[in-house]
Amino acid sequence: MAQPYTxxxxxxxxxxxxxxxxxxxxxxxxxxxxxxGCILAxxxxxxxxxxxxLGSEEYYPFPAGSSELHFMAQKGELDLFFLSGIQIDRAxxxxxxxxxxYEDPRVRLPGAYGSAMLYHMARRVIxxxxxxxxxxxxxxxxxxxxxxxxxxxxxxxxxxxxxxxPRAMLAWDxxxxxxxxxxxxxxxTAIDVEENTGFPLRVQQPVSxxxxxxxxxxRLLRTRVRDKLRxxxxxxxxxxxxxx
Amino acid sequence: xYSMVQAGSMGAPFVAVRGLLGGDLLKHRPDLRVxxxxxxxxxxxxxxxxxxxxxxxxxxxxxxRLGNAITLGExxxxxxxARAARRVVxxxxxxxxxxxxxxxAGTFLPAIDVDQVVCVPGGAHPAGCTKRYGCxxxxxxxxxxxxxxxxTFKAYLEKYVFGPRDHRAxxxxxxFRPRKKRGQDAWRNPIPPKS
Numbered sequence: 161m162a163q164p165y166t167x168x169x170x171x172x173x174x175x176x177x178x179x180x181x182x183x184x185x186x187x188x189x190x191x192x193x194x195x196x197g198c199i200l201a202x203x204x205x206x207x208x209x210x211x212x213x214l215g216s217e218e219y220y221p222f223p224a225g226s227s228e229l230h231f232m233a234q235k236g237e238l239d240l241f242f243l244s245g246i247q248i249d250r251a252x253x254x255x256x257x258x259x260x261x262y263e264d265p266r267v268r269l270p271g272a273y274g275s276a277m278l279y280h281m282a283r284r285v286i287x288x289x290x291x292x293x294x295x296x297x298x299x300x301x302x303x304x305x306x307x308x309x310x311x312x313x314x315x316x317x318x319x320x321x322x323x324x325x326p327r328a329m330l331a332w333d334x335x336x337x338x339x340x341x342x343x344x345x346x347x348x349t350a351i352d353v354e355e356n357t358g359f360p361l362r363v364q365q366p367v368s369x370x371x372x373x374x375x376x377x378x379r380l381l382r383t384r385v386r387d388k389l390r391x392x393x394x395x396x397x398x399x400x401x402x403x404x
Numbered sequence: 405x406y407s408m409v410q411a412g413s414m415g416a417p418f419v420a421v422r423g424l425l426g427g428d429l430l431k432h433r434p435d436l437r438v439x440x441x442x443x444x445x446x447x448x449x450x451x452x453x454x455x456x457x458x459x460x461x462x463x464x465x466x467x468x469r470l471g472n473a474i475t476l477g478e479x480x481x482x483x484x485x486a487r488a489a490r491r492v493v494x495x496x497x498x499x500x501x502x503x504x505x506x507x508x509a510g511t512f513l514p515a516i517d518v519d520q521v522v523c524v525p526g527g528a529h530p531a532g533c534t535k536r537y538g539c540x541x542x543x544x545x546x547x548x549x550x551x552x553x554x555x556t557f558k559a560y561l562e563k564y565v566f567g568p569r570d571h572r573a574x575x576x577x578x579x580f581r582p583r584k585k586r587g588q589d590a591w592r593n594p595i596p597p598k599s
Binding site for chain 2: 225226227230231234253257262272274276277278279280281303304305306307309310311313314315316318
């Protein structure tokens with residue numbers, strides 16, 4: 161059944177609900193979905209969140225460049241950051257480097273760009289991926305760009321808190337060191353999610369369902385958020401956020 | 405990377421960075437090493453040597469004959485990179501006679517950090533130059549297509565890099581039209597510049 165919203169709109173709404181008021185939030189380059197989610201949260205329940213978006217004029221408070229966001233994160237002053245991974249694995253590792261072997265890769269990806277630091281220095285990291293398939297959610301990543309679990313000698317834990325996809329939201333359980341199915345989005349089922357995940361998920365019954373995007377969420381997303389986002393990601397807005 | 409360039413700009417012998425622990429990059433990068441923090445218990449950290457590029461090249465909107473230059477956009481990271489590099493070359497859209505001073509708009513590269521200035525109008529191509537011309541998307545598309553394969557990439561290099569006898573010939577090959585008025589420079593596929 162066709163949904164009255166795009167998968168990206170749904171993911172932005174799901175992400176917006178996870179943003180807490182007053183947080184200092186960093187969003188890297190080429191991250192339109194989290195940017196949409198955070199701007200939406202700023203219009204709703206998190207008006208005092210500080211949203212820092214690389215590549216934006218309105219949402220970039222520093223004069224110099226991307227090093228300032230990077231070093232702010234290294235000081236441990238970011239409450240929330242967003243990362244993606246071409247692969248995400250059972251142990252919470254993400255891969256942004258290569259598919260295949262490092263020496264002779266099938267595909268060479270852009271690389272870490274600070275994510276191996278950010279994954280551990282931001283207080284919470286929400287992962288997102290616009291496809292939920294077995295090629296993304298794998299037993300073991302081809303290359304560990306940033307580790308889900310750090311060696312004992314590291315003073316900081318860090319790592320993932322959630323992963324948001326078009327099908328579901330998974331939560332990282334730090335005690336058990338495994339992914340649990342936190343909520344299934346409308347239009348999907350727990351079986352559907354499990355069949356498209358390349359490792360076993362912990363599923364607690366009854367399975368939580370993600371509440372449908374409300375009319376207010378979609379209206380704001382397609383008006384105020386759309387206008388602000390257009391200045392940063394014009395192509396994304398044209399293709400993925402419906403006009404009001 | 406930022407930390408390594410910053411260490412280079414500061415003359416620091418090495419830099420300690422957070423994160424990276426547990427990742428595969430440490431297996432493939434002998435320049436990234438793990439040590440115990442001498443000032444804190446139970447705190448493994450990665451250390452890395454400074455980066456000092458032999459040459460850094462910046463494209464500026466304007467430069468003067470002393471070497472002062474203004475690159476557009478607020479990117480003072482440029483200054484960090486200039487100070488890390490052993491030699492700094494500035495290419496500029498125009499060379500002005502009047503001495504440039506640090507001003508409000510853009511990023512100021514002072515002459516003391518600059519070794520050479522070259523007048524290269526259209527020098528940001530195929531990227532854009534703020535307020536002057538936008539990026540040449542048709543050319544970027546051609547590049548992306550050519551870069552998929554060794555032989556097509558070689559043909560690309562021949563056509564655009566080795567083929568043209570000088571910069572003027574390059575500009576004519578990519579279809580650059582010099583501006584009549586500021587902000588009206590255009591490629592064959594004009595995209596309005598960022599203001």
